[in-house]
Amino acid sequence: MHSAWLIPVLPLLGFLLNLLFGKRAGKAFVSAAGVGSVALAFVLSVVAFKVMLAAPGHRLEIGYGEWMGAGAFSVPLGFVIDPLSGLMMLVITGIGFLIHLYSVGYMGEDKGYGRYFAYLNLFVFFMLLLVMGSSLPLLFVGWEGVGLCSYLLIGFDYDLPDDVPAQAGLKAFLYNRVGDLGVLMGMLALFAAFGTLTIGDILVKAGHLGPQLGFGLLTFATLMFFVGCTGKSAQLPLYLWLPDAMAGPTPVSALIHAATMVTSGVYLIVRMAPLFQLTPLTMDVIAWVGAATALFAATIAIVQTDIKKVLAYSTVSQLGYMFLGLGSAGFAAGFFHVFTHAWFKALLFLGAGSVIHALHHEQDLLKMGGLWKKMPVTGWTMLIATACIIGFPGTSGFASKDEILYLASLKSPVLYWMGVAGACCTAFYMLRLFTLAFLGEPRDAHAHEHAHESPATMTVPLVVLAIGALGATAFGWPAAFGGSFRIEAFLEPSVSYGAAAAEGVVRHGGNPALMAAISTALALGFAWWGWSSYKGGLALAEARAAKWPFLHRLLANKYFVDEGVDAALVRPLRWFGNLLWKLFDVIVIDGIGVNLPAALTRVSGDFIALLQTGRVRNYVLTMGLGALLLLYVFLK
Amino acid sequence: MAHLLSGGLQGYVAVALLLFVIGLATVLLRRTLLMQFMGMELMLNAANVALLAFARWRGGDVQGTVTYLMIIAVAACEAAVGLALVIGLHRMRGTTDADRTASLKQ
């Protein structure tokens, strides 16, 4: 499997081809290079996955020498393919391929077609590096690289007069950077602790340690890693960039901001699971932040009117569930939710993209309605995805979400009820979205008239994703309902890394069936409520908003967090920078330190210059007198 | 007076002194650059006379004679440069009055 380097390099090649020749070569070339390279990478990933399954210990390590190093610090250039990274590679290249294919139709009219595919290919390259890298710095290359691609793709329409995409891209990059610093500091701490940054070596060494109860280097490192996750995976308090990121093209939202990049935080924690299990403090933080995010974002999604914004907050909320699962020591459960979510959320976004495409870039839910008849494929696949995300019994969302809620209930009942409340909100806003878009009467006759089903390059990915969303249950089905959570055993070599599972973590007991029944029943009730509130149009919702104006304003303005950050952080920083510049540089250093001595020199010079009359005879006289004085002194 | 003219050292030194004072006075009292310049030449020649006189007094010391020759050469160069400067100054300002050219600036 020495040729594993081809898997990330193929998309990189696609990027280079599209970057250099994309403008001149025409659309057929761009599509072939862009989609083809990812398709090939997918085929190779499947091969690599099979080889990995056959390998002893389900683990392939491929090294290509040293990447960087100095003194005692050395980072190898190497890849690891194990169940965890193998599965991620399949998701990235598989769903990535579908979304590339979808983009051929969706972006067909765009003048930046070549540039778009170049960025998208570059993203796949970095994402593959992130999951395949055998060392933390290599993972970090991918980690920051996907942030760069996210920045470029959110700001893809850079020349719009309203500046929104460019601003959103900048915001995404900076919020991500805050998180990246966390990862950076975590790496520094881990190197100080273990003297290596190769993931395998760290985990082996960590396997020999007991739980870290105080606030030591390891707790610091894992907490910092989690800070990185809050940035990349849009958790409280760094989630703010993700809703704005919807300014990018819709396929980008599906691939980067729903299916792959935002889940890399979960990947990081699962990858370093043995380390996280040693630090109970971090695990608590992860669980509570996850639960809070799940609930918080779901409440905001209820009142958003932009179809992509609803889905964006929904993504933030679903990511919260994943972290709730991880924090409850359910590494497999959290990762399984990544897997199922990748299918149904990509499907939701692509479905939304199909609607937006059909309505000529109308994203306002309030202007949609009655599309079910016009767009049957989109409608059906969206319905399937909605069923998955609200956890309808029998779907993949049911399997993954209820496993997480069950594990959370073992950790703390409060966490469980927060999760259930979030699930209820999810059910409500998803049915609201579906009802407003597809059911009822058309609210914008003109747009509705022109609406049409999307071309095959767009509907085929929808159907494939829908099949995947339903079929993902094959990987795991709660034991309480007669299945087995296969993914847990499958991921075992990656998660435990040979060491025995940490003690003191409860993984059984309670009543899983009852827990699932409660949450599902409540969610279905809220789903029904969501449907019935909007099936007759907007009147009921408007009446409610008028009844609780404060609550509605609070939610519609996303709890005013953006404004708060601006007032509490951005403005003071600029003010402080100005102060430093004007006060220190201009007044203290330049004024008192530099220009004042210069001025003093000039003044004293001017004073002495009074003697310099410029008349030669004065000088000669002075000279003569001086000579006389000397004569007197010498001859005395 | 007689011993002054008899070829002793004092006579030469006296002449040198006289020349030097005349030169100094010229520089100090005249305001025309050309005259000041000539005063300076006089002062140089005063030094030359003194040098030669002392050289002979010391029994034909070569050093004094050589220095005298060097001063003559330097003075010639200096005269060339100085006169050129004076002419240039006159062209630019139309005057060679030293007091009216007190600034190096244009």
Add this chain to the structure above:
Amino acid sequence: MTTWMSTHLLSFLVFSPGAAGLALLAFPERQARLAKLLGLLVAIALFGVSLRALSLTPDASGWLFLEHRPWFSVAGLPVDYRLGLDGLNLWLALLTALLVPVTMLATWSSLAKREGTFAGLLLLLETGVLGALLSQDMLFFYLFWEGMLIPTTFMIWIWGGEDRRYAGTKYFLYLASGSLLWLVGLLYLAGQAGSFSPELMAQAAAGLSLHAQGWLFLAFVLAFAIKFPIFPVHTWMPDAYSQAPVAAVPVGMLVKLGGYGFLRFVIPILPAAAARHSHVLAVLAVVAILFGSLVALVQRDMKKLVAYSSLAHMGFVLLGLASLSVIGVQGALLQLVNLGVSTTALFLMIGMLERRAGTTMIADFGGVASRMPVLTGFWLLAAMASIGLPLTNGFVGEFLILNGTFTSGFAWGRVAACLATLGVLLGAAYLLWMTKRVFWGAENADPDGGTAKLAQDLTARELAALLPLAALILWIGVHPRTFLAPSDRPVAQLLSDAQAPAPAAPALGTAAGSAPLSEVHE
């Protein structure tokens, strides 16, 4: 000729640009184009010759190339003609030789007057910089160090903007005053050692009291700190950079000598004082990083913004040097190269915008990407390198520095490293915010603004200037070992000679289960 060259390679590299530069200065104004062309050819040829350095192998004491003979004596102190190339200055010297033709190409048509003189001064500067980089004798070094001031000051005076008088004079006095104080210390130490050789000076310094060493350290550091520049002696820099005809000249050619001189001379000569006072330097470094970044955030002029960003970057260099660890110093050395590559690229591109638009104010631009897509592409690459994105050169340098600082074994190391990472964040903030305002968005509709005057994307010559820099950015980022390997041994040697405190061993057990928990909780 070949035999002479094979024994005098360094002398040739140091002195031939200066000779060519002097010849160019004698060209009359009407032959400026010819002079410019000749200058470019000479610079390219010299870069070609300098590449011979890559084929050299180090001798037993680490020299790739050494020219050493007695020269003259000052007051009984022998001054040696001693030029040496080793792993510490190899890449910096090559970078210098590369940047001269690159700068000439990038500014080919942006100077309003006396283009031949500019080429001549640039070549003279090359002699100064290469001479200082390669000198292994303190007085020799000092001569080149001061000599560099002359061409650069004239560059600011002749081709600068409106404030060129102030900026040039300030630049000259600032740098000269620091050097003079240093000269006093240098002469004192030379008197003690009876020589200007760094080795003998180190021996003499070791015999002095700690107090005296401290004062010498201050005198030495001040000169290098001003050249660096380091907070709070940095204020010549924003003025000089924004007035210099091509701000890239000082940043690419000059400032790397501050860090290099500190590493080459201060640490080996005054190791005890360096170890004692390194925490002060680290604090200054962190302050420089945060201060530079915050002030860069609010700049309205692109040149000043990038100037303050280079203040922050130099803070990283100082932090790495102050860590006195192999990892950190290696990172600092690489970061010096990085600064010469990516910040130079940024400045060159600002110069290209200025030539077309006649302004560098951020508010005059907007939507440049639509007009100059190729320039925008290069800009993004250089900006990402400056921000320290992985796979570009900036990441490797910053990461090594932070790593070296974090593990340097001093109590402050961890705090300093964590604070310095904030600079990485702010770096992204000011540079990308500026990128957004200048390059993204709708085209600036103001007909007198900058964007409206951007008629043409990069010319072939500008492309030729930027391509090598872009290649270096990626090369260092993807395969940093090329650039780190030559300095592995010299740095380790230098630090062990200096008896720097050993880096902390990994805090957690390297052997199975051997780490007691008490070690883990700090």
